[in-house]
Amino acid sequence: MVWRPSAASAPPVAPEGILAASALAEAEPTLGPAARAGFLVERQWSLDPGRFVDSLAERLRRDGAELVEGARVTVVREGAGRAEVRTTAGTYGTDQVVVASGVWSREICRSLGVDIELAPGKGYSSKVRVAGTMEFDRDPDHFRQSRVDAIVAAARPYGSALPEADWDHREQEWMGPRPMTTDGLPLIGPLPGHPGVVPATGHNMLGLMPAPVTGRLVTGLLMGKPDDSLTPGFAPGRAVRRGLGPSAGRV
Incomplete structure (x- = not known):
């Protein structure tokens, strides 16, 4: 199923619908062959x-x-x-x-x-931000290495061509507890x-x-x-x- 925004709302999510493997590879050549479909989210900004x-x-x-x-x-x-x-x-x-x-x-x-x-909704990541998870537990400060390891295992097939993704020598692994209501x-x-x-x-x-x-x-x-x-x-x-x-x- 392809989701297309209405003209009235026109949100910046997937304006071209779902991209098949060939279109996805054209949009992001560094993705590996395991990436078979995806979508673009436009007009996004970030800061340090x-x-x-x-x-x-x-x-x-x-x-x-x-x-x-x-x-x-x-x-x-x-x-x-x-x-x-x-x-x-x-x-x-x-x-x-x-x-x-x-x-x-x-x-x-x-x-x-x-x-x-x-409740703490804990998100895990590292220097190369390719995926994430949400963990709920009682301790907002406890870091679980297994969560980062699972992210890396899931991401390897999709980003093997990324030159900056040194999966075996990761840096800046971190966890942030989001305040969830x-x-x-x-x-x-x-x-x-x-x-x-x-x-x-x-x-x-x-x-x-x-x-x-x-x-x-x-x-x-x-x-x-x-x-x-x-x-x-x-x-x-x-x-x-x-x-x-x-x-x-x-x-």
Whole structure:
């Protein structure tokens, strides 16, 4: 079956339909003979995450922001219009807290007595990005070498002609735990019972693309001007599993 986009939507996915082996080889000559069909996804962009974060940090410092690096948040407390963030680098007092820690946001919210549904969807890759998998388990930090080995085994027949693909001497193997929600929507808004704490997490596999609108939504919430057309649909309350006690998380 060949999927063709309608003129009304015209998304950039497979505009020419499914490519047979000959057309696929013409589009990408480095693919091996095992690649018998495929499709093109056009108008895609990428960036270097490290350079992006460094540039963002530089801009924030120029604007007067203080960045504390290498510090792990251990506990957040909130009450009576004030909040307290305890870290391995010290304790910081503030009026409001934005929890934007990816899948680890769940642990921070638990310190406030609220357990939110947020699971690590772990993706594996290496320097040569040819395939990927999604793994769900309880530990967002555990790296399984067998996952990378399986990706390489699956990719060898399709990319044997890639000169940069030295499968036996791989570099920069890594794993990233994506913050997955049960309904596919992010969690953006005041944490139930803690109006001064605003989670901004759960963007699933689309962390970069919705970042600008997330920033605007969070800014509106912190300034007392929420976007009533969008914010209710992202309210973290829908993902709360259970309370951890009425006094938990209070200053």
